[in-house]
Amino acid sequence: MSVGNWDNIGCHLQGDISYDFKKVLVDPVYVKFELVAFGEKWKNFDIAFEYRLNETQRWREDALIVETSASYLKDNKMYGLNASKYGSTNIIKWKYSTNNLLYGSVPQIRIRFLPRLRIFGSSGQYHSIVSLYGDSLIDFEGLSQHNCVGINNDGNYICLGSHSIYIIDSLDVEKGSSSSESSSNSSASSNSSSSSSSFAYSQSSGSSSSSSSSTQKKTSSSSSSSSRGVYVSGSLTPLASGNYYRTTDAFSQPHFLRNDNAYDIWWHVPTSSYYITAGGVGNALQTGWKRSITGPNYFGIYNPINGAVGVATVG
DSSP states (O other): OOOGGGGEEEEOOOSSSSEEEEEEOOOOEEEEEEEEEOOOOOEEEEEEEEEEEETTSOBBOOOOOEESSSSEETTTEEEEEEEEEEEEEEEEEEGGGGGTTTTTOOOOOEEEEOEEEEEEEEEEEEEEEEETTTTEEEEEEEEEESSSEOOOSSSSSEESSSOOEEESSEEETTTTTTTTOOEEEEEEEEEEEOOOOOOOOOOOOOOOOOOOOOOOOOOBBTTTTTTBBEEEEEOOOOOOEEEEEEEETTTTTTEEETSSSEEEEEEETTEEEEEEEESSOOTTTSSEEEEOOOSOOOEEEEEEETOBBEEEEEE
């Protein structure tokens, strides 16, 4: 298939990042490609653009890329291309004439995914998420009060509580809102992919994994699911720790009672926050604990109020 007859060129690769790759323009000097990437585990990814004249040659890395949607270009490597649930369009424009290819040449082209490492760290009550890629590039993805350990196929964050595993939709502390401290406890997941698409194609799949926290959907695990209850932990005065079961909703939000019915976890409409108190629902001036971040999410850190002592964690 010649450079001048690329109308039928295109490919699709399915993986943690899936993509459609096709030609959108070709002339005697340039060829322009569109790479539409789909993914929820990784919002950004990195590739190397390689080519060769036939299967007996090694893949060449001297392609002259003159236009790309990437945030950073180094030789034939493009860092920070975009992926999204419904597809993000990325442009790659190659000046193939500079590489001594003629309009009627028959090259093979490969898109090779480059490794990207995501690290989950913790410092104090916050958990940080950082991506490492390229020679020395770092993206700070955000902070959370939830202990995030991965991302599922729907892009939801998988978190560990004291007695549970649960899922939330997004980070509860905005990306970049504070600097992340180097983690004293850390774990990592990587998106190391190698995928190739050539004309005729050689292809193999990519990969990934991810991170962190807030707003929610709960998933099953040991003693957790919103229908079964939550666990409150911490050195608390008065003693509010223990297992809580879900009961009738209060103020149109989930409501939990401790097994002995002595304490409630409930939603307070005026302050848009969850509380742990012993005097029933509705009075935010009682001794108890208030969730440190507003919003209809009952998991996380609760700070003492009105004479209570200790920090409570609902998980």
